[in-house]
Amino acid sequence: MASKMxxxxxxxxxxxxxxxxxxxxxxxxxxxxxCVAIHSAVKILATHHLVDLSVSxxxxxxxxxxxxxxxxxxxxxxxxxxxxxxxxxxxANTHRTCGKIQPIDVAAKGCxxxxxxxxxxxxxxxxxxATKELVVDRQENKTxxxxxxxxxxxxxxxIRQDINGHLDQLEKKLIFEVDTLDKTIREKxxxxxxxxxxxxNDIKDMCQKVDFFTKHGSESQLFIHLNTVKPNVSKQAQSxxxxxxxxxxxxxxxxxxxxxSVIKSFGSVKIKSSSCTVAYQPPKHMQAQTQxxxxxxIKV
Numbered sequence: 001m002a003s004k005m006x007x008x009x010x011x012x013x014x015x016x017x018x019x020x021x022x023x024x025x026x027x028x029x030x031x032x033x034x035c036v037a038i039h040s041a042v043k044i045l046a047t048h049h050l051v052d053l054s055v056s057x058x059x060x061x062x063x064x065x066x067x068x069x070x071x072x073x074x075x076x077x078x079x080x081x082x083x084x085x086x087x088x089x090x091x092a093n094t095h096r097t098c099g100k101i102q103p104i105d106v107a108a109k110g111c112x113x114x115x116x117x118x119x120x121x122x123x124x125x126x127x128x129x130a131t132k133e134l135v136v137d138r139q140e141n142k143t144x145x146x147x148x149x150x151x152x153x154x155x156x157x158x159i160r161q162d163i164n165g166h167l168d169q170l171e172k173k174l175i176f177e178v179d180t181l182d183k184t185i186r187e188k189x190x191x192x193x194x195x196x197x198x199x200x201n202d203i204k205d206m207c208q209k210v211d212f213f214t215k216h217g218s219e220s221q222l223f224i225h226l227n228t229v230k231p232n233v234s235k236q237a238q239s240x241x242x243x244x245x246x247x248x249x250x251x252x253x254x255x256x257x258x259x260x261s262v263i264k265s266f267g268s269v270k271i272k273s274s275s276c277t278v279a280y281q282p283p284k285h286m287q288a289q290t291q292x293x294x295x296x297x298i299k300v
Contacts, residue, residue, distance in 0.1 A: 006019060006020045006030060006053055007019065007020055007030065008020045008030055008031055008032035008035055009029040009030050009031070010029060010031065010035045011032055011034075011035065018032035018033075018034070018035070019032060020032055020053050021033055021036065021052070021053055022036050022050045022051065022052060022053060023050065023051050023052075023053055023055075024039060024045075024048050024049065024050055025048075025049045025050075025051060025213075025216055025217050025218070025221060026048040026049055026218060026221070027045075027048060028063075030053060031050070036050065047218075048218075049216065049217060049218050049221075051216045055216060063213075063217075063221050063224050063225055063228075064224070064225075064228045065224065067085075067086070067087035067089070067090060069087075069089075069090060070087055070089040070090065073087035073088060073089050073090075074087060075087055075104065075224060076088060076103065076104060077090075077091055077101050077102065077103055077104060077107075078101070078102055078103075078104055078107035078108075078223075078227075079091075079095050079098050079100065079101050080098075080100035080101070080102070080107070081095075081098040081099065081100050081101075082095070082098065084227070085104070085224060085227050085228070086101070104220050104223060104224065105220050107223065108218075108219040108220045108222070108223035108224075109219060110219075111219045111222050111223040111226070112214060112219060112222065116226055116227075116230070117214075117222070117226060119283070120210065120226055120229065120230060120233055121210060122283050123233050123234075123237060123282060123283055124203060124206050124207045124210060124233060125207070126280075126282060126283060127203045127206075127233070127236055127237060127240060127280075128200070128203045128204060128207055130240060130278065130280040131196065131199050131200035131203050131240075132200060133278045134196040134199070134200070134276075134278045135193065135196045135197055135200055137196075137249075137276060137277060137278045138189065138192045138193040138196045139193060141189050141192065141193075141249045141250070142186075142189040142190065142193055144249070144251070145182070145185045145186055145189050145250070148182070148185070148251060148252045149178060149179075149182045149252070152178055152252050152253075152254045152269060153175070153178065155254040155256070156171065156174060156175065156178070156254060156267070159256050159267060174267055174268075174269065177268075177269050178252070178269050181252055181269055181270070181271055182252070184271070185250045185252070185271060188250060189250070192247065199236075199240075202236065203236065206229055206232065206233065206236075209225065209229070210222075210225065210226070210229065213225050237282045240280050240282075241280060241282065244276060244278065244279070244280055245275070247275070247276035247278075248273040248274065248275060248276065249273065249274050249275070249276060249277070250271050250272070250273050251271065251272040251273065251274065252269055252270065252271055252272060253269070253270060253272045254267060254268075254269055255267060255268055255269075255270075
């Protein structure tokens with residue numbers, strides 16, 4: 001949808017200015033009243049999907065039609081043997097012996113109620129739920145970091161009451177260590193939260209796009225989008241599984257020493273970590289796909 005200001009795209013290409021009222025999700029053009037009428041009158045365009053401009057406002061959803069293997073070619077067919085979209089060059093070069101090649105319009109029939117639609121929607125929903133939980137967990141971790149420092153400093157002050165004045169410098173040194181570790185934990189907590197938020201936004205974007213084409217696109221558009229987004233969903237799922245064991249909720253602990261006999265050190269502080277409590281278990285069909293992809297990558 002090329003026009004960002006709500007102006008009619010066909011009129012703009014003719015150096016005319018007309019306010020758009022509809023969007024053709026097939027042509028990806030904003031249309032004015034006159035162009036909507038023309039669009040509906042032309043037989044080849046009559047089956048295109050028109051939605052109100054207000055529905056698509058702020059949604060820049062585009063279908064990836066270009067073949068990544070052959071420049072200048074677009075997807076026109078679906079190969080059931082390899083479960084992939086292909087162009088004419090693909091069909092001639094690498095799919096000549098395939099017995100189940102159909103035009104996208106034919107293969108896309110019933111897409112909205114297909115197993116692929118159900119599987120991808122289920123996986124996106126699962127990922128979105130998990131990322132929401134992750135953001136909450138990382139936010140709680142960040143909040144907990146702010147409470148840790150006060151607790152440790154209170155312990156230090158308690159120990160400080162039992163020693164004499166010449167240990168002031170050791171106290172300052174220990175507080176500096178606390179500040180240093182606190183800074184490290186805060187930076188890590190902020191980074192984790194930022195990454196979790198970014199991951200959640202990516203999944204939200206996938207969810208919005210699938211929802212948009214489900215409600216406003218043709219079955220061909222939805223079918224193409226599901227096939228193009230499927231690898232990204234699997235990648236997100238695998239990445240999420242690999243991420244969970246690496247996340248930690250950091251803490252600090254103060255270990256007091258016997259200052260009566262040991263006065264060289266006021267104590268020590270250290271980061272105490274525990275594993276992230278967020279659990280992610282992808283649907284069984286995605287686990288099977290992920291394992292298959294991983295197995296193939298090892299063989300290669």
